[in-house]
Amino acid sequence: MARKPRTGPAADPELLILASLASGPNHGYAIMADIETFADVRLGPGTLYTAITRLVEKKLIAPQASAGRQRPYRLTAQGAATLAEHLKDMRRVAAVGLRRLEPA
């Protein structure tokens, strides 16, 4: 059984939220459920909203107007660029690491 990635860049709440919002705007609860599905990481509600607060302050995501109590958040252009940059870095490191692990 695969071990849950609880630490490291693949479990960083900010990166996970950005990756979740890459598919379109979503509200807090749906982001949390989505992250649990695609990353197998269960973010606590406090951790989720602390990360959302930081991302809004950094202008990487933005809240959208909503009639209900749950506001959807969307990825900004700056957020999309930051996410792409992080993922490219991770892919490069992962590719090198996996290649080196292969038996010669």
Added chain:
Amino acid sequence: MTSKHWVVAALLRLYPAAWRSEYGPELTDILMSRPLSARVIADVMWNGLKQSAQAAEPSTILGLASLLAVLTFVVTGGSYGRRWILLVEPTTKTLPTVNVTFMSSGYYALLLIACGCWTYLRHRGTAKQSGMAGVRMSLIAAIPLMFGGLSMMFGLIGPSLLGPQFEPSASWAVLAAPLFRLPDSWLWAALGGVLGKRIARPHCDAGAIRP
């Protein structure tokens, strides 16, 4: 109001007011829509305290740290009578007749300088603003002493606890003693503000457009 509503409202109180008005309704909805396990409660509590610490003024954080130091002094400082002698000492001056040992120490002066410096770096205000932060820090740190002085005035604890070298009317002096430290607190913290300005200046110069 159910007990779950009460717990959620109490958890939300751990967050700063500005944060609550922005994100409170959303977090409340999420917490109400799922079971409140110990893990969820611990997560919300931890993040609430983190947010509050980030939003708190340096004078509040350092004032509370000093208050805890004073309380630790009282709780762990030898026999009951000795504790107060370690915290306060009589002076030969007309005013103040009692000196607060901890607040007169070099360590406390360093804390006041740190408070002034931190306040300047956070708000980029004036040395006067840093000085006022030092006064606020000292007022918070002095709460146990002032509470002790009030307790003596109302007869809840006896003035004999201060030791034989203190007069029975020393309760007023204990109550007022921290207030005599406020001008010093202002000066040290204002000095910290000036230091903060010196620290911040190289960063400003580095960002300036040169001809």
